[in-house]
Structure formats: C-alpha cells, structure tokens
Amino acid sequence: QLAVLYIDIDEFKSVNDALGHAVGDELLKGVAERLRTCLKESDVAARLGGDEFTVIQTGIKDRSETTRLVDEIYSAIRQPLDCTGHLITTDASIGIALAPGDGVELDQLLRNADLALYGAKGDGRRTYRFFEAGMDQRAKARRSLELELRQAISDGSLETHYQPVVNIEDGKISSCEALLRWRHPERGMISPAEFIPIAEESGLINELGQWVLNAACAEAATWPDHVRVAVNVSPVQFRSQSLALNVAAALAASGLPASRLELEITEAVLIRDDAALDALHQLRKLGVRIALDDFGTGYSSLSYLQRFPFDKIKIDRSFVRDIAGPGASSSIVQAVVNIAAASDMMTTAEGVETEQQRNLLYILGCNEMQGYLFSPAIPAVEVRRLLLT
Ligand code: C2E
Ligand code: CA
Ligand code: CA
Ligand code: CA
Structure with missing residues (x-):
C-alpha cells in the first residue's frame, strides 16, 4: 500500500509578502529539509510548487502508519525555523489519499489528497484529513458558498449586529461588539463560525473585514461619547500590510475618535512573525485599543501577554461556562484577572448566561461581562434605541 x-x-505567503522572497525561499527550504528527516529511504518527497509539498509513503500495512508519519511531520515542522535571522513558526494542513483504496493512478491519488486537504482546511487550520467519499460534493458546496459570500458583500444580505458589553458592577454599557450576520436567501441565517473560515481561506476576509470596520465605525459615531465599538480582526487581515491604513481610513470616514474603537485579535496573530507585532504597534499609535480575544483557548500561553501591552483580555466563554463547576476554571479566571490587574489591563468575561456566573466573576474581580444574561447581539437600530433612551 x-x-x-x-x-x-x-x-x-505572509512571510513572503512581509519579509521578502529570500526569507520565503529559506522557509520552504527549511521545511523541505525537515520533511526529509521524517521519511524512510523508499519514501518520496517533492515540492509541488508554491508552498505545497507531496510525500509518497511506501510499503505501509495500514493507515495508522500514515497517522504516525503525519504526527512526526507535524512535530518536525512546528519547531521554529531560523530563516536568515527571522525566527519563524510555521504549520501545515495535510490531505491524505491511500492506494489502492482511493485510486491507483498517481493523478487520481493526488486529486483525492487535494480534496482531503481542502476538507482539512475546512476544519480550521493545522490539521490533517484522510480522503473520504463525498468530499468532492462538500468541496463544491464550499466553493459555491464562497461565491455567494462574495455576492452578499455587495447586495446587502450581510448585516452587523452589536452585542453590549457591560460593567459588571453597575450594568452600564461600556462598549458593543460588532458581530456579522448573513441572511442567506435560501438557507436563512448562516453563522459567522461557518462563513468566516471560508472568507479567511479565500482571502475575502480582507474585503469583509473592511466592510465591517466601516459599518461599525459609522454606527458608533451615532452613539453616546462614552460607548466604544469593538471589531473582530482576523489574523489573515494582519497579513495584508495595509491594515493600519484601512483602520485609519474607517476612522476618518466616520469621524469616530480612535479611542472609541477597540480591535479584538486572537493569539493566532501573535504566533506569527514579527510583522504582525509591528502592525499592532502601528494600530496602537493610531490610538485604537487592542483586546486579546478568546483568551485561554488555542495556544494560550501567558507569555503572549508579554509580547504586547493589551488594553483588555477577553476571557473565553468555556471558562465562564465551567466557572461554578469543580474544575480549574475559577482558579484560571482568578489568575488571569490578577495578571491583568497587575499590568493595567481590563478583563471582560464572555458568554455570561446566569446570575450565578455573574456573581462569581464579580467576586473574582472581573471588570466587564458580555453574554445572553444581559443581551445577545442585536440589530443596529435596537442598539441605538438601547443607548439613546
Ligand atoms: P467571538 O468574537 O468570540 O464572538 C462571541 C460569540 O459568542 C458570538 O457568536 C456571540 O453571539 C456569542 N455569544 C455571546 N454571548 C453568548 C452567551 O451568553 N452564550 C453563548 N453560548 N454564546 C454567546 P457569533 O456571533 O456566532 O460569532 C462567532 C465568531 O465569529 C466570533 O466569535 C468571531 O470569532 C467571528 N466573527 C463574527 N463577526 C466577525 C467579524 O466581523 N470579523 C471576524 N474576523 N470574525 C467575526
Ligand atoms: Ca499555504
Ligand atoms: Ca470577539
Ligand atoms: Ca471571543
């Protein structure tokens, strides 16, 4: 087999764009070298062009041997690479087809492995998938959703809703988070959890992100002066070098003071190269506030807090959900609140649904909360009504 x-x-791509071809080439060379260290003599590795590689693993008895190889490949390429002085951490998505089950011709195997790769990316980045029947259909469905999303940006079926964030002590609204909503003509509401990843993969997120930014700044300019607006920024948007410029443009067009805009980023931004850190500093210089979103999920190392002086930490709702339970959630929240307080950062708890959670968060010293207990995300007109009465 x-x-x-x-x-x-x-x-x-981001390394190539931000640091130049020499560093990009160095990165691929380094990855290729590491790939080879995982292979046995009879296996083959080749570059397919761009940043894609193929590996042919020979003489296997079952797929567990392939899974083992994939694990090895991941641990090899996830080590930071020194590329002409830049320490770069990279990762990969992998699709796998098996012969003879998924085909006998190399062409077909590659095509099916590519479909499996497409599926792997659909799961979010950094994962692998074996080819399965039906992947073809799903890939088609995804592509058509991508086309429809492109259309939706221009035809008005996308809306931003806003979820209030309140001071945990007095319940006053301090900011509202802009959350995208897509009213699909046939499928009804599609969750951003479904279409944001598609937009990220296709690059459409840059356009979409700018659209939300403009809409949110324009909307917030009509709110009372003390209420800020929070906008989610995808790690992909950090790869385009014009992010700070785009943010400045949205502020200028709306007349919203920079201090009333808060950008929410995830840790994924910080594990990239230093270019992203530069972009964060540029944004800070504009005067916008930066919040670290979904804290506690993903890579979640406290060391990220030292990489950039955030204004706010948003504690992921998984901790809030379990806060009254027997696990470590409440001690984790306590630790985060303490660290934040020591470095002048605010803390916002996400996904607060019950009075009990609110009370515990209050006792632990959390500053703000957001969640269904107070309000879900609501249309702009309703937010205005809430804020202006
Ligand atoms: P997020 O940034 O963590 O946003 C919070 C999510 O939690 C929202 O889901 C919100 O509706 C939901 N939520 C709020 N309170 C509660 C609660 O009490 N209980 C529960 N169970 N959920 C609550 P939503 O609107 O479906 O958005 C999902 C994710 O999609 C967001 O997670 C964010 O990562 C992404 N997203 C949404 N809009 C944008 C956008 O404009 N740009 C980017 N880049 N990402 C966006
Ligand atoms: Ca790639
Ligand atoms: Ca968010
Ligand atoms: Ca969040």
Whole structure:
C-alpha cells in the first residue's frame, strides 16, 4: 500500500509578502529539509510548487502508519525555523489519499489528497484529513458558498449586529461588539463560525473585514461619547500590510475618535512573525485599543501577554461556562484577572448566561461581562434605541 500526502504550508505567503522572497525561499527550504528527516529511504518527497509539498509513503500495512508519519511531520515542522535571522513558526494542513483504496493512478491519488486537504482546511487550520467519499460534493458546496459570500458583500444580505458589553458592577454599557450576520436567501441565517473560515481561506476576509470596520465605525459615531465599538480582526487581515491604513481610513470616514474603537485579535496573530507585532504597534499609535480575544483557548500561553501591552483580555466563554463547576476554571479566571490587574489591563468575561456566573466573576474581580444574561447581539437600530433612551 501507498499513501499520498498533500501538504500545504501555512505562513509562507505572509512571510513572503512581509519579509521578502529570500526569507520565503529559506522557509520552504527549511521545511523541505525537515520533511526529509521524517521519511524512510523508499519514501518520496517533492515540492509541488508554491508552498505545497507531496510525500509518497511506501510499503505501509495500514493507515495508522500514515497517522504516525503525519504526527512526526507535524512535530518536525512546528519547531521554529531560523530563516536568515527571522525566527519563524510555521504549520501545515495535510490531505491524505491511500492506494489502492482511493485510486491507483498517481493523478487520481493526488486529486483525492487535494480534496482531503481542502476538507482539512475546512476544519480550521493545522490539521490533517484522510480522503473520504463525498468530499468532492462538500468541496463544491464550499466553493459555491464562497461565491455567494462574495455576492452578499455587495447586495446587502450581510448585516452587523452589536452585542453590549457591560460593567459588571453597575450594568452600564461600556462598549458593543460588532458581530456579522448573513441572511442567506435560501438557507436563512448562516453563522459567522461557518462563513468566516471560508472568507479567511479565500482571502475575502480582507474585503469583509473592511466592510465591517466601516459599518461599525459609522454606527458608533451615532452613539453616546462614552460607548466604544469593538471589531473582530482576523489574523489573515494582519497579513495584508495595509491594515493600519484601512483602520485609519474607517476612522476618518466616520469621524469616530480612535479611542472609541477597540480591535479584538486572537493569539493566532501573535504566533506569527514579527510583522504582525509591528502592525499592532502601528494600530496602537493610531490610538485604537487592542483586546486579546478568546483568551485561554488555542495556544494560550501567558507569555503572549508579554509580547504586547493589551488594553483588555477577553476571557473565553468555556471558562465562564465551567466557572461554578469543580474544575480549574475559577482558579484560571482568578489568575488571569490578577495578571491583568497587575499590568493595567481590563478583563471582560464572555458568554455570561446566569446570575450565578455573574456573581462569581464579580467576586473574582472581573471588570466587564458580555453574554445572553444581559443581551445577545442585536440589530443596529435596537442598539441605538438601547443607548439613546
Ligand atoms: P467571538 O468574537 O468570540 O464572538 C462571541 C460569540 O459568542 C458570538 O457568536 C456571540 O453571539 C456569542 N455569544 C455571546 N454571548 C453568548 C452567551 O451568553 N452564550 C453563548 N453560548 N454564546 C454567546 P457569533 O456571533 O456566532 O460569532 C462567532 C465568531 O465569529 C466570533 O466569535 C468571531 O470569532 C467571528 N466573527 C463574527 N463577526 C466577525 C467579524 O466581523 N470579523 C471576524 N474576523 N470574525 C467575526
Ligand atoms: Ca499555504
Ligand atoms: Ca470577539
Ligand atoms: Ca471571543
């Protein structure tokens, strides 16, 4: 039996754009070298062009051997790479097809491995998938959703709703978070959890992100002066070098003071190269506030807090959900609140649904809360009504 792996390297494009071809080439060379260290003599590795590689694993008895190889590949390429002086951490998505089950011709195996790769990316980045029947259909559905999303930006079926964030002590609204809503003509409401990843993969997120930014700034300019607006910024938007410029443009067009705009970013931004950190500093210089979103999920290392002086930490709702339970959630929240207080950062708890959660968060010293207990995300007109009465 054979396994054909289709490997797509993350970060290559952003590294290439931000740091130049020499560093990009160095990165791919480094990755190729590390790939080879995982292979046995009879296996084959080749670059398919761009930032894609294929590996053909020979003489396997079952797929567990392939899974083991994939694990090895991940641990090899996830080590930071020194590329002409830049320490770069990269990662990959991998699609796998097996011969003879998924095909006998190399062409077909590669095509199926590519479909599996497409599926892997659909799961979010940094994962692998084996080819399965039906992946073809799903890939088609995804592509058509991508086309429809492109259309939706221009035809008005996208809306921003706003979820109030309140002071945990007195319940006063301090800011509202802009959350995208897509009213699909046939499928009804589609969750951003479904379409944001598609927009990120297709690059559409840049356009979409700018659209939300403009809409949110324009809307917030009609709110009372003390209420800020929070906008989510995808790690992909950090790869385009014009983010700070785009933010400045949205502020200028709306007349909203920079201090009333808060950008929410995730840790994924900070594990990239230093270019992202530069972009954060540029944004800070504009005077906008920066919040670290979904804190406690993903890579979640406290060391990220030292990489940039955030204005706010948003504690992920998984901790809030379990806060009254027997696990470590409440001690984790306590630790985060303490660290934040020591470095002049605010803390906002996400997904607060019950009085009990609110009370515990209050006792732990959390500053703000957001969640269904107070209000879900609501249309702009309703927010205005809430704020202006
Ligand atoms: P997020 O940034 O963590 O946003 C909070 C999510 O939690 C929202 O889901 C919100 O509706 C939901 N939520 C709020 N309170 C509660 C609660 O009490 N209980 C529960 N169970 N959920 C609550 P939503 O609107 O579906 O958005 C999902 C994610 O999509 C967001 O997570 C964010 O990562 C992304 N997203 C939404 N709009 C945008 C956008 O304009 N740009 C980008 N880049 N991402 C966006
Ligand atoms: Ca790639
Ligand atoms: Ca958010
Ligand atoms: Ca969040």
